[in-house]
Amino acid sequence: MSVLVVAEHDNSELKPATLSVVTAAQAFGEDVDILIAGSGCAGVADQAAKVAGVAKVMLADAPQYANMLAEPMAALLVPLAGSYSAVLAVANTVGKNFMPRVAAKLDVSQISEISDIESADTFVRPIYAGNAMATVQSSDAVKIITVRTTAFAKAEPEGGSAAVEAVEAAADPGLSSFVGEELSKSERPELTAARVIISGGRGMQSGDNFVLIEKVADKLNAAVGASRAAVDAGFVPNDYQVGQTGKVVAPELYIAVGISGAIQHLAGMKDSKVIVAINKDEEAPIFQVADYGLVADLFKAVPELDEELAKLPPA
Amino acid sequence: MKVLVAVKRVVDYNVKIRVKADQTGVDLNNVKMSMNPFDEIGVEEALRMKEAGSVEEIVAVSIGVQQCQETIRTALAMGADRGILVKTEQELEPLHVAKIMAALIAEEQPDVVILGKQAIDDDCNQTGQMLAALMDWPQGTFASKIELADGKANVTREVDGGLQTLTLDLPMVVTTDLRLNEPRYASLPNIMKAKKKPIDEKTPEELGVDTAPRLTTLKVEDPPARQAGVKVEDVADLVDKLRNEAGVI
Ligand SMILES: Cc1cc2nc3c(=O)[nH]c(=O)nc-3n(C[C@H](O)[C@H](O)[C@H](O)COP(=O)(O)OP(=O)(O)OC[C@H]3O[C@@H](n4cnc5c(N)ncnc54)[C@H](O)[C@@H]3O)c2cc1C
Numbered sequence: 001m002s003v004l005v006v007a008e009h010d011n012s013e014l015k016p017a018t019l020s021v022v023t024a025a026q027a028f029g030e031d032v033d034i035l036i037a038g039s040g041c042a043g044v045a046d047q048a049a050k051v052a053g054v055a056k057v058m059l060a061d062a063p064q065y066a067n068m069l070a071e072p073m074a075a076l077l078v079p080l081a082g083s084y085s086a087v088l089a090v091a092n093t094v095g096k097n098f099m100p101r102v103a104a105k106l107d108v109s110q111i112s113e114i115s116d117i118e119s120a121d122t123f124v125r126p127i128y129a130g131n132a133m134a135t136v137q138s139s140d141a142v143k144i145i146t147v148r149t150t151a152f153a154k155a156e157p158e159g160g161s162a163a164v165e166a167v168e169a170a171a172d173p174g175l176s177s178f179v180g181e182e183l184s185k186s187e188r189p190e191l192t193a194a195r196v197i198i199s200g201g202r203g204m205q206s207g208d209n210f211v212l213i214e215k216v217a218d219k220l221n222a223a224v225g226a227s228r229a230a231v232d233a234g235f236v237p238n239d240y241q242v243g244q245t246g247k248v249v250a251p252e253l254y255i256a257v258g259i260s261g262a263i264q265h266l267a268g269m270k271d272s273k274v275i276v277a278i279n280k281d282e283e284a285p286i287f288q289v290a291d292y293g294l295v296a297d298l299f300k301a302v303p304e305l306d307e308e309l310a311k312l313p314p315a
Numbered sequence: 316m317k318v319l320v321a322v323k324r325v326v327d328y329n330v331k332i333r334v335k336a337d338q339t340g341v342d343l344n345n346v347k348m349s350m351n352p353f354d355e356i357g358v359e360e361a362l363r364m365k366e367a368g369s370v371e372e373i374v375a376v377s378i379g380v381q382q383c384q385e386t387i388r389t390a391l392a393m394g395a396d397r398g399i400l401v402k403t404e405q406e407l408e409p410l411h412v413a414k415i416m417a418a419l420i421a422e423e424q425p426d427v428v429i430l431g432k433q434a435i436d437d438d439c440n441q442t443g444q445m446l447a448a449l450m451d452w453p454q455g456t457f458a459s460k461i462e463l464a465d466g467k468a469n470v471t472r473e474v475d476g477g478l479q480t481l482t483l484d485l486p487m488v489v490t491t492d493l494r495l496n497e498p499r500y501a502s503l504p505n506i507m508k509a510k511k512k513p514i515d516e517k518t519p520e521e522l523g524v525d526t527a528p529r530l531t532t533l534k535v536e537d538p539p540a541r542q543a544g545v546k547v548e549d550v551a552d553l554v555d556k557l558r559n560e561a562g563v564i
């Protein structure tokens with residue numbers, strides 16, 4: 001048997017998160033196939049074919065997969081899944097949406113957001129906002145899994161030469177239709193792919209003040225994130241939220257500015273390599289996970305940081 | 316229209332949980348339990364639909380031990396009309412919960428079913444999607460806005476890139492995200508009134524749902540702890556350490 005990875009992409013580019021899922025899939029010790037479901041996405045299939053260690057690329061190119069909505073995705077995946085021992089996807093808002101629908105149709109209990117693989121049926125996953133790690137064993141014939149991509153290294157994007165095979169589209173269940181989207185536009189790197197992230201919390205006081213953070217972000221080629229409080233207050237859009245119920249990130253460097261460090265926020269960033277906290281309250285829980293803590297008023301410290309970085313000779 | 320809303324009893328989000336020494340699970344003795352925060356948002360949304368005149372009845376469902384009745388009472392005190400407790404001592408997986416909900420849907424025939432996007436204990440984020448699959452209904456997950464009109468709904472979803480809007484046929488399943496609304500507190504008179512509202516009790520067996528486990532939890536451990544860090548003097552010190560000690564800038 002083989003293992004199937006459902007690719008994350010935007011119809012033109014294979015997203016790096018998929019490479020982490022390929023690494024997770026390789027732990028099964030079986031052939032790894034990739035499914036590209038999208039519309040006008042043949043280019044993505046060619047990129048997937050080059051990923052090291054991929055046996056076969058399957059391309060389902062049809063209008064109903066353009067936005068990878070759950071109903072058509074499940075209709076496509078359910079008949080395919082039977083010939084695999086496991087199906088894996090990225091644990092992001094796309095994968096989290098369609099994978100449980102596939103699992104239920106197959107009468108399988110999904111294993112969500114795995115962070116480690118002990119064997120072909122035993123997986124580790126965080127529970128309680130990452131305050132506990134559960135090791136679970138599945139007795140289902142097909143394992144339906146979403147993967148916490150920060151926990152797995154990325155497979156090499158080059159070096160493979162898999163064949164691309166077309167898959168016939170499944171009938172569109174027609175239960176839902178796409179109306180539109182409002183995507184945040186940014187020249188900065190994506191949160192889940194950035195090497196450096198600087199996040200602001202309620203301490204920022206307004207959306208306008210995020211300019212202070214953006215200046216630093218530009219110097220470090222960093223992504224900008226936020227706590228839930230900053231999103232709820234309308235300082236920044238929802239897709240900036242890092243945490244238990246937002247994005248899970250693990251950059252080389254995470255700088256938390258005016259964020260207290262609630263467990264729900266820590267859940268999304270505590271696996272970062274180096275954590276910096278800037279907070280005027282020396283008792284703030286964020287300091288318990290910070291490698292470098294600066295007790296200071298952010299409205300003084302962040303502009304200073306911007307100046308110091310400007311002075312810094314190239315590394 | 317009728318709305319079914321799922322309310323799960325979970326460890327309160329403010330509690331710092333502890334893993335049991337024998338690694339069999341998380342210590343739930345004498346721990347404060349509350350309604351899953353996403354389910355409070357679900358109840359609130361149902362109430363707003365009722366207040367807007369598009370919904371006549373709201374039924375709150377909780378599945379688990381007898382004390383889940385308290386969670387249902389909270390929903391009733393917020394304004395739900397009646398409750399259903401599906402009693403079991405077994406720890407259920409989202410697939411089982413979805414099957415139980417599907418069996419209740421067959422009896423209740425709701426037009427809209429609202430669940431939380433995620434339970435903050437198991438962090439599974441599965442049940443609503445599974446229920447939609449079992450019913451062959453459309454799903455509007457991670458909703459930050461729901462508009463009902465002419466047998467359809469426009470659901471705005473919080474997705475990784477921003478916001479996405481879908482049109483779904485009714486009946487449908489929606490799961491709530493944090494920005495959908497701000498749940499109300501129950502007033503004292505409403506808490507008193509809620510005591511008289513009916514709660515039906517059922518069991519998974521009565522509903523004909525097989526709850527045989529598919530997953531076995533082999534152990535539950537503490538996550539790896541982070542090394543304690545240092546406090547830096549000032550911004551210059553911070554930049555120096557990031558460059559010369561950590562090597563990350
Ligand atoms: C179901 C649920 C899910 C949740 N999911 C998430 C999630 O995914 N992500 C998330 O982040 N939260 C989440 N939360 C919310 C979480 O519990 C906290 O409420 C939130 O993280 C707090 O955000 P904050 O640290 O910005 O705000 P606060 O806790 O208010 O902290 C603000 C900090 O700024 C500091 N500060 C203020 N002014 C200054 C200044 N001038 N200079 C320096 N420091 C200053 C203060 O000392 C304080 O420490 C969730 C909560 C629930 C119930």
Ligand SMILES: Nc1ncnc2c1ncn2[C@@H]1O[C@H](COP(=O)(O)O)[C@@H](O)[C@H]1O
Nearest residue numbers: 321322378430431433434439440441442
């Ligand atoms: N035992 C339960 N009783 C009532 N609702 C539940 C139960 N388990 C899950 N749910 C619902 O399903 C949602 C998602 O849970 P989960 O898939 O476990 O993350 C919750 O927010 C609830 O609305």
